[in-house]
Structure formats: structure tokens, C-alpha cells
Amino acid sequence: xxxxxxxxxxxxxxxxxxxxxxNPYYLNFLAQRGFLKxxxxxxxxxxxxxxxxxxxxxxxKYPTCLHMLELLQYEHFRKEQVNAQxxxxxxxxxxxxxxxxxxxxxxxxxxxxxxxxxxxxxQPHGNxxxx
Numbered sequence: 001x002x003x004x005x006x007x008x009x010x011x012x013x014x015x016x017x018x019x020x021x022x023n024p025y026y027l028n029f030l031a032q033r034g035f036l037k038x039x040x041x042x043x044x045x046x047x048x049x050x051x052x053x054x055x056x057x058x059x060x061k062y063p064t065c066l067h068m069l070e071l072l073q074y075e076h077f078r079k080e081q082v083n084a085q086x087x088x089x090x091x092x093x094x095x096x097x098x099x100x101x102x103x104x105x106x107x108x109x110x111x112x113x114x115x116x117x118x119x120x121x122x123q124p125h126g127n128x129x130x131x
Contacts, residue, residue, distance in 0.1 A: 015059055018051050021072065022065035024081075024090035031081035036072070045072050064094060 002010070020026050027036075035041045051057060052066055060066070071077045080086045 014048065014051075018048055018069060019060060019062045019065050021068040022062040022094075024068075024087040024094070027068065027072075027081045027090075028084055028087035031078065036078040036081055042078070045069065049073075 030036055048069060051060065051069065057063070057066065
């Protein structure tokens, strides 16, 4: 049976490891050392899918790790990770996604602010309110 301290330590270690999966160069590192071919490690990756549940995913700072964790369930993806060009491609795609996301989010926030401003009734002038 696991103590509270052991459970907390396991939670922190698994949280840190799952978030490392967002780094394509770390995936390349794991693949080059043969971890992504080992059945116990593959089983561990499957076990870690519980991080997709909202009560756990709320602790993640790098949500991309969940997508990578999902992709690591597929043998073909695991095999491709040994290729450094694959890691570079994934890294570039992540950067492009983040750039697009932040620009799109800024535009959406501006449009929402403009919409809210247009919906507000005009404020009466100071003298008109006093009459």
C-alpha cells in the first residue's frame, strides 16, 4: 500500500514525465535509446492516458503533451521518433501552431471587445444626467 508521501511523489514524477512528452527532441532521445520499443515502457505510456481526464489534465502546463501521449500509442509514430528530422518537423509545427493560435486569440479578443462596446448603450453626458 502506498503512503500519502509516496503517492504525492509518484504524482509529481508522472506529471513531470507526461509534460516532457510535449518536447519532440525528448521523444527523439527516448527513441534513440530504444525505450519506445520496450513493451514495459509502451505499457507505461498506455497507463499514463489517465492524464487526459479533467481531474488530472488541469495540472498540465503544456497541453501538447496529451496529443503526443496519444500519438505514442501508435507503433508507427513511435518508430518515426528515432529520426531527428521528425523531431525537427514536429517542433516547427508546434511553433507555427502557437504563433497562429496567439494571433487568432488576439483577433478574437479584439472582436469580442468591439462587439461588447457596440452593444453598450451610450452614456448620458454629465449635464444631461443632472437635469
